[in-house]
Structures are given as structure tokens and as C-alpha cells.
Amino acid sequence: MIVSSWxxxxxxxxxxxxxxxxxxxxxxxxxxxxxDAALIVSELFTxxxxxxxxxxxxxxxxxxxxxxxxGVRIAVTDQGSSELxxxxxxxxxxxxESGSGLYLVCQLAELDWHDDASGRTVHxxxxxxxxxxxxxxxxxxxxxx
Numbered sequence: 215m216i217v218s219s220w221x222x223x224x225x226x227x228x229x230x231x232x233x234x235x236x237x238x239x240x241x242x243x244x245x246x247x248x249x250d251a252a253l254i255v256s257e258l259f260t261x262x263x264x265x266x267x268x269x270x271x272x273x274x275x276x277x278x279x280x281x282x283x284x285g286v287r288i289a290v291t292d293q294g295s296s297e298l299x300x301x302x303x304x305x306x307x308x309x310x311e312s313g314s315g316l317y318l319v320c321q322l323a324e325l326d327w328h329d330d331a332s333g334r335t336v337h338x339x340x341x342x343x344x345x346x347x348x349x350x351x352x353x354x355x356x357x358x359x
Contacts (some may be wrong), residue, residue: 226273257315262292285341294333
């Protein structure tokens with residue numbers, strides 16, 4: 215399975231949400247996942263600005279796009295926060311209000327995150343994960359084929 219991956223760091227400012235979106239759409243031109251991926255990166259980048267140290271002066275946000283035949287993964291790394299991500303399940307009338315970004319992302323993609331010394335990385339996976347990903351997780355769980 216061939217996986218292509220690209221990453222770019224952006225200053226943590228509101229103007230760069232649009233730049234991150236253009237970065238993703240240019241890499242996914244022609245992909246059936248392009249539109250959802252653009253929405254996802256907008257939500258995740260905006261959350262980084264609002265809820266992490268990346269939104270402070272001098273802050274940075276890194277966007278990584280990984281693409282394979284039947285899927286795409288968007289990873290957004292910010293400079294961390296003492297807050298944990300919250301996925302708010304709201305009704306249709308409340309979706310226009312703020313605080314529903316991760317809920318929206320979860321409706322479009324498989325979502326997970328982890329923290330490390332560099333900050334927090336949120337991954338959103340669209341489509342089918344690469345075969346080697348499934349095999350690694352089966353081996354880690356002690357399942358053999």
C-alpha cells in the first residue's frame with residue numbers, strides 16, 4: 215500500500231485557517247474526500263486556535279495530510295492545552311452555535327487524539343484505513359491470522 219504524506223506548519227492565527235484549507239484541498243484535488251477533509255481541517259485548526267497555546271502570540275499549528283488509495287487522514291498538531299477535547303452531541307437547532315466542531319468532525323470521520331511533549335495531535339480518518347494499519351492493530355491485540 216502506497217501512502218503519500220505531506221506536512222506544513224502555520225502560524226497560529228485566524229488568517230491561516232484558510233491557508234490550511236487551501237493546503238489540504240490542493241493535495242486532495244480529485245479525491246472524493248477533498249470536501250470533507252477541507253471542512254475537517256478548518257474545524258480542527260480553529261479548535262487549536264481557540265483551545266490551545268497555538269492561538270497565543272507566536273503559536274504554531276502543523277497540518278499533516280496522508281493519502282492512500284481508499285482513504286485520507288488529516289492530522290492537526292497544536293502546542294497543547296490543559297483542557298481535554300470535548301465532543302458535544304447537540305440537536306440540529308443547536309449546531310449553528312459554537313462548541314460543535316468535534317461533533318461535526320466525528321460525523322464525517324473516525325477521530326482520535328494523543329498528547330505528547332510537542333502538544334496535542336488530533337487525527338481524522340476518512341475512508342478505509344490502509345491494510346498495514348489493521349494488521350498492526352491485530353498483532354498488538356494478540357490476534358493472529
